[in-house]
Amino acid sequence: MIREIITYPNKILKQKSKDVIDFNEELHTLLDDMYETMIAKNGIGLAAIQVAVPLNVLIINLPDKDDKQKKDDLLEIINPTIIQKEGKTVYQEGCLSVPGYYEDVQRAEHIKVEYFNRYGEKQTLDCHELLAIAIQHEMDHLEGELFIEKLSYLKRKKFEKEWKKRAKEKR
Numbered sequence: 209m210i211r212e213i214i215t216y217p218n219k220i221l222k223q224k225s226k227d228v229i230d231f232n233e234e235l236h237t238l239l240d241d242m243y244e245t246m247i248a249k250n251g252i253g254l255a256a257i258q259v260a261v262p263l264n265v266l267i268i269n270l271p272d273k274d275d276k277q278k279k280d281d282l283l284e285i286i287n288p289t290i291i292q293k294e295g296k297t298v299y300q301e302g303c304l305s306v307p308g309y310y311e312d313v314q315r316a317e318h319i320k321v322e323y324f325n326r327y328g329e330k331q332t333l334d335c336h337e338l339l340a341i342a343i344q345h346e347m348d349h350l351e352g353e354l355f356i357e358k359l360s361y362l363k364r365k366k367f368e369k370e371w372k373k374r375a376k377e378k379r
């Protein structure tokens with residue numbers, strides 16, 4: 209089932225998410241719905257709070273070298289912890305909760321993440337390039353933070369101005 213994506217400035221997105229305790233059918237339905245929703249909206253990453261569920265759950269499905277988004281490459285990441293961070297990189301990020309806005313954000317270049325899969329099995333993943341960026345972006349959602357909150361004061365002001373203008377035009 210495709211769920212509604214919560215967009216900025218909805219306060220739901222400010223909530224801190226909680227760890228999953230039960231790796232049950234309800235969690236599997238959430239993960240399946242998140243995948244369906246993300247694909248329907250042309251996303252490559254989604255956190256549960258973006259569909260109004262405050263749980264430490266995120267999914268990532270990056271396109272391969274032929275630009276194809278294959279379900280086999282889907283990562284379902286539950287209760288993640290970053291255990292190593294290295295280097296710095298800048299990437300122009302976008303977010304389904306802030307549609308149509310893209311801006312450069314600086315993040316760690318390589319990260320090592322521990323997490324659980326949908327069956328409650330512990331996993332470790334070394335992440336580089338776009339995967340490292342995407343996981344950090346989604347993990348910020350679990351803390352109630354959007355990429356626009358990482359912008360400089362001036363860029364944030366510019367964003368707010370643009371966003372208000374767009375909201376007016378929609379009315």
Ligand code: Y12
Binds near residue numbers: 250306
């Ligand atoms: C690098 C940086 C950020 C991420 C997080 C995941 N971000 C997305 O999946 C964003 C997708 C997105 C899709 C949009 O819709 C279309 O392109 C049709 C969109 O809306 C507009 O541009 C109007 C905005 C964002 C992962 C990796």
Ligand code: CO
Binds near residue numbers: 302303345346
């Ligand atoms: Co996002």
